[in-house]
Amino acid sequence: MIPRLKPYLGLAELLAAISFSDKDDVEEFEKAFAEAMGQKHALAFPYGRTGLLLLLQALGLKEKEIICPAYTCVVVPHAIVYSGNIPVFVDCEPNGFNMDLEKAEQAITHRTAAIIATSIFGYPVDLDRLDKIRQHYSNVLIIQDCAHSFAAEWKGRPVQREGIAAIFGLNISKILTSVFGGMITTDDEELHKKLKALRDRRLQKPTWKKSFRRLLYLLAVYLTFWGPVYGMINRLERSGMLNHFVKYYDHSKINMPEDYLDVMCNLEARVGLANIRSYGKIISNRRKAAEYYFENLGNQDARLRKQKAESRCLNTETCGLKPSFILPSKVDGATYSHFVVRVSDRDAWLKWGIEEGIQLGWLVEYNIPEMIVYGGYGPASFPFAAEYARRTINLPVWGGEKIAEKVVKVIRRSGVA
Ligand SMILES: *Cc1c(COP(=O)(O)O)cnc(C)c1O
Numbered sequence: 001m002i003p004r005l006k007p008y009l010g011l012a013e014l015l016a017a018i019s020f021s022d023k024d025d026v027e028e029f030e031k032a033f034a035e036a037m038g039q040k041h042a043l044a045f046p047y048g049r050t051g052l053l054l055l056l057q058a059l060g061l062k063e064k065e066i067i068c069p070a071y072t073c074v075v076v077p078h079a080i081v082y083s084g085n086i087p088v089f090v091d092c093e094p095n096g097f098n099m100d101l102e103k104a105e106q107a108i109t110h111r112t113a114a115i116i117a118t119s120i121f122g123y124p125v126d127l128d129r130l131d132k133i134r135q136h137y138s139n140v141l142i143i144q145d146c147a148h149s150f151a152a153e154w155k156g157r158p159v160q161r162e163g164i165a166a167i168f169g170l171n172i173s174k175i176l177t178s179v180f181g182g183m184i185t186t187d188d189e190e191l192h193k194k195l196k197a198l199r200d201r202r203l204q205k206p207t208w209k210k211s212f213r214r215l216l217y218l219l220a221v222y223l224t225f226w227g228p229v230y231g232m233i234n235r236l237e238r239s240g241m242l243n244h245f246v247k248y249y250d251h252s253k254i255n256m257p258e259d260y261l262d263v264m265c266n267l268e269a270r271v272g273l274a275n276i277r278s279y280g281k282i283i284s285n286r287r288k289a290a291e292y293y294f295e296n297l298g299n300q301d302a303r304l305r306k307q308k309a310e311s312r313c314l315n316t317e318t319c320g321l322k323p324s325f326i327l328p329s330k331v332d333g334a335t336y337s338h339f340v341v342r343v344s345d346r347d348a349w350l351k352w353g354i355e356e357g358i359q360l361g362w363l364v365e366y367n368i369p370e371m372i373v374y375g376g377y378g379p380a381s382f383p384f385a386a387e388y389a390r391r392t393i394n395l396p397v398w399g400g401e402k403i404a405e406k407v408v409k410v411i412r413r414s415g416v417a
Pocket residue numbers: 047048049050072073075076118145147148168169170171181182248
């Protein structure tokens with residue numbers, strides 16, 4: 001069975017987890033992370049969402065509107081709400097998964113304090129468009145959400161550097177992992193000082209029990225993703241086993257994990273530090289897999305796509321187009337945390353994939369404003385996000401060309417692409 005995601009965890013990370021040092025591992029990891037992202041400072045947190053929460057507070061924002069994508073990880077608005085601010089959702093752009101920056105600009109009011117610009121699935125935010133907003137509204141802060149993208153580039157400009165700060169997530173489903181964990185990077189000296197002081201005041205040292213639990217979790221991850229075991233586990237996955245590892249939200253509540261105010265564990269920092277050494281390899285695997293899909297799944301669908309774009313039609317059934325398999329766009333500088341294909345019947349695809357030995361992902365599978373806690377809007381209010389939430393699948397990209405080749409063979413056999 002080919003898993004839908006697989007953290008890049010090898011012997012180095014395992015040894016790092018079980019080795020002990022008297023150095024401050026978290027600080028080491030921060031230094032290496034800042035350097036890898038080309039930024040002056042990085043600060044570690046137990047989760048990316050904790051970083052965002054404290055960042056908004058360090059920036060002194062309260063009862064302000066924070067513009068963010070409707071189609072993003074739900075922990076983002078959760079952190080905004082926890083910080084005492086108000087998330088304002090914006091739909092995706094018509095031909096991509098990122099937030100529509102035209103609509104984001106229209107959403108700015110006198111209460112807007114920040115825009116969270118997310119490079120979802122590793123697609124870099126359009127920095128040319130973002131520059132215009134920054135020129136018109138110099139008082140609105142830009143926070144880059146790089147949890148999916150890490151160092152994605154827009155026309156050669158790394159996105160993480162284009163704002164007051166950038167946030168990153170480091171759980172096992174992300175491009176880089178430190179078991180759990182998150183980072184904030186910034187080039188702003190004053191913000192760095194403030195955020196560090198706030199963090200050191202608000203976060204408490206984890207207990208040894210927690211570090212031990214993290215170790216057990218990591219060992220379970222190794223075991224789960226070990227080839228012979230994964231096939232077996234996959235049967236359990238259908239009843240939610242893998243979800244147990246990567247589940248991070250509850251649709252009915254705005255909440256945070258119990259330990260969201262703990263300092264990142266040293267063990268996690270050591271794993272992250274080992275993992276970051278493979279950053280180049282990890283990204284190149286993803287890009288190669290994406291390239292392979294672009295080349296080999298052809299685009300006999302280009303015609304359909306064009307037709308669709310022209311008619312601006314979102315629903316393949318009602319506009320009379322054939323049910324289709326629509327490849328995502330190819331963008332230079334994207335890091336492809338996910339390779340996201342639009343299909344007309346997701347459930348059928350997921351089921352078919354399992355039968356063929358390929359686990360297909362389905363992320364992000366919700367449109368946040370549709371959740372009751374975020375207003376319970378109908379799908380028509382955010383049509384693109386609603387469409388993507390319902391009709392996308394992810395092809396595995398973690399394994400470079402080798403895995404992509406296997407997946408393409410199976411898809412070709414099916415006659416879809
Ligand atoms: C994962 C993720 C985060 C941070 O998530 P945590 O689980 O809190 O580390 C933030 N934004 C996006 C888009 C994400 O996918």
